[in-house]
Amino acid sequence: MPELEGMFGPEVEEEETPGRRDFFTQIGVGACAVVAVASGIVTLDYLEPKVLFEPSTTYVAGSPLDFAPGVVVPNQEKKAFVIGAANGIYALSAVCTHLGCITRYKSDESAIACPCHGSRFDLEGNVTHGPAPRPLPWLDVSQDANGNLVVDTGIVIARGKVFRP
């Protein structure tokens, strides 16, 4: 646009070395960038709830002495089984891996069965009959100060990791 030539003072050749103006521009842009990143982090931190009013995922399952090999104790509310094995005690999720129904323990067949679509699991949670796509997860078992078993349905552990009291 030739008519604008000279309107903003004489043309200045691009300087080789950065001048004071470039320095302040960089400081300004840099400060804005720092503030933008920092407010992003602060906002993300704000959006993360610090206290959750959710039902507890843990429950006390009783004394380890109650779980002789072959004993299966379901907990309807917490949706878990605590099972006594030859070498210890373990807990299984009772939530069917198909569509989330609550499975039942069949003592006469020593199997776990889902009433909704007929999935069946053995006592280690392995699928013996579909349509469940995955085995039942193993849940964390620990002991509290009184020596009682504590099951955490929120923590899935490696399969076969039996708790030894």
Added chain:
Amino acid sequence: MTVGEWVRNTSVYRSVIRHGIAPTNRNRSLIIFENLFLHVHPVKVREKTLRFTHTFWLGGITLASTIILVATGILLMFYYHPSVPQAYRDMKELQYVVDNGVFLRNLHRWSAHLMVFSAFLHMLRVFYHRAYRPPRQFNWVVGVVLLLLTLLLSYTGYLLPWDQLAFWGVSVGTNMAKQAPLVGERVRFFLLGGNIVSENALLRFYVLHCVVLPVALLLLISVHIWRVRKDGGVQGPPDDERRSL
């Protein structure tokens, strides 16, 4: 002097609308230029671009359903509390107690379906008319983001009735988000505001559905329509000679 003429001569009217009603080209241009809502449109359009078969009015249908959704959505908000179990009761109250509540709720629902449907058809129309090509390639991208926002709006609205469909829909959806590598667990936690689909999740989806996503949508719709003008108006079917290439 008719009443209309008298109104148009008052100083109040002249301060709001400066142009007259003379049927001159200059005045017609001013009508477009001087109106915030019209200025995204070109001053002149070719008559054939207004024909139904040119674009099937699909973008317009999508925009119209958006406007219906904003209007009905605001009205629904007057009766809805995003809390458990009040949300479900409010939904039932709207259906069975509030005058015209069931009409507004159904209008909101069916407009949402129409919006998704017409947005898809609009996208297909643009694709088959090769209207995504330069100089319109950026507007295609804006359109893809708009489609994404439309789907997110549908999905976040799905939770709000707090019925079985809503609860399981969101359970499944957020479990899908959990499968994303590395960040999946965190994304689900942030979406739900916790580990389970509960109060926090309902409130978060409500804020997304009623504030965050609609604001983003309206902003991008403005860019989208403004770009149509800047890119030379709507493009209908390609010319015959171009088709023969």
